Amino acid sequence: MWHRPDAFRRSLRLAVALVLALPLLPERVEAAPQRVVSLNLCTDQLAMLLAAPGQLRSVSWLAADPRSSVMADAARGYPLNRGGAEEIFALRPDLVLASTWTRRETVFLLRRLGVEVVELAPAQRLDDIAPAIxxxxxxxxxxxxxxxxxxxxxxxxxxxxxAQTGRTAAIWEAGGYTSGAATLSHEVLSAAGLRNLAAYEGLAGGGYLPLERLVAAQPDLILSSAPWPGASRAEDLLRHPALVALMADTAGLMLREADWVCGLPQTLEAIEDVKDAGTR
Structure with missing residues (x-):
């Protein structure tokens, strides 16, 4: 039986319209992960900041240490992990958050076991923080x-x-450790209007600045951190007579280390602290 031409044309137009509309149909939305585990201090804190209630199942033990974490109190409400592959797999995660610094064997084993692992690079610049969020x-x-x-x-x-003030700041910690160019610490000093002595001396990344060069440079501000429990020869250098004499005539700031470790909204507190100390 033949179809009437007008009915056939209507059917054809309808079929064409449906085909053209296919790209406009909404894509299937992937379900958000519900059993997230974090292995790294920086991913720990970003995840705690953003996760829905019950979504984040475990964070690393470092997240509960107030010396390195600005969210230590919140972290104590989660099961803490030590980052071992067997330990993490037993938690049955549907997403594992790691850093590009996370142990390679852990990432490799978890992926071999079929676990989704996403590695996030740590922020090296202040302008990296919003994209990381x-x-x-x-x-x-x-x-x-x-x-x-x-x-x-x-x-x-x-x-x-x-704006740059022309004043110089030096980060000088145990053993003479400091942070040069291409570090988040350098960016904090620059945002506060200060010149980073280590970068001026040619250091990029983390490294060591000899005490003699620190004393000769006579910075306007010296930033250091409180000694950790116990004793170490590296921290003895912080009590060197030459440094004590320099500090007597130089503005100083005791760092809250947790504000400087990871690129987080709380990094802004470090900038404020440095700005306040630099104007004293």
Whole structure:
């Protein structure tokens, strides 16, 4: 039986319209992970900042140490892990958050066992922090929350940035350890309007600045950290008579180390502390 031409044309037009509409149909939305485990101090804190209740199942033990974590109190509410592959696999995660610094054997074994592991690079610049917040939010299916936090961070950072004052600051910790160019610490000093002595001396990344060079440079501000429990020969250098004499005539700031370790919204507190100390 033949179809009437007008009915056939209507059917053909409908079929064509449906084909053209296919690209407009919404894509299937991936379900957000529900059993997230973090292995790294920096991913720990970003995840705690952004995760929905019950979504994050474990963070690393370092996240509960107030000397290195700005979210130590929150971290104590989670099971803590030591980052071993067997330990993590037993938690049955559907997403593992790691750093590019996480032990290679752990990442390799978890992936061999079929666990999704995402490695996030640590922030080296202040301008890396907002994208890192958005990246973590996307992984957790919390884009709206991440966007709000990232925008607030960017706005406050813009308000805090200062013009260069011509004053010099030196980070000098146990053993003479310091941070040169291409580090988050360098970026904090620059945002506070100060010149980083280590970078001026040609150091890039972390390294050591001899006490003799520190004393000869006569910086306007010296930043150090409180000694850790126990004793070490590296910390004896912080009590050297030459440094004590220099500190007597130089502004100093005792670092809250946790504010400087990871690229987080709380990094802005470090900038404020340095700005306040640099104007004394």
């Amino acid at each position: 958005r990246e973590m939010a996307a992984l957790l299916g919390r884009e709206a929350e991440g966007e709000g936090i990232a925008r607030a961070f960017t706005e406050r950072l813009s308000a805090l940035r200062s």
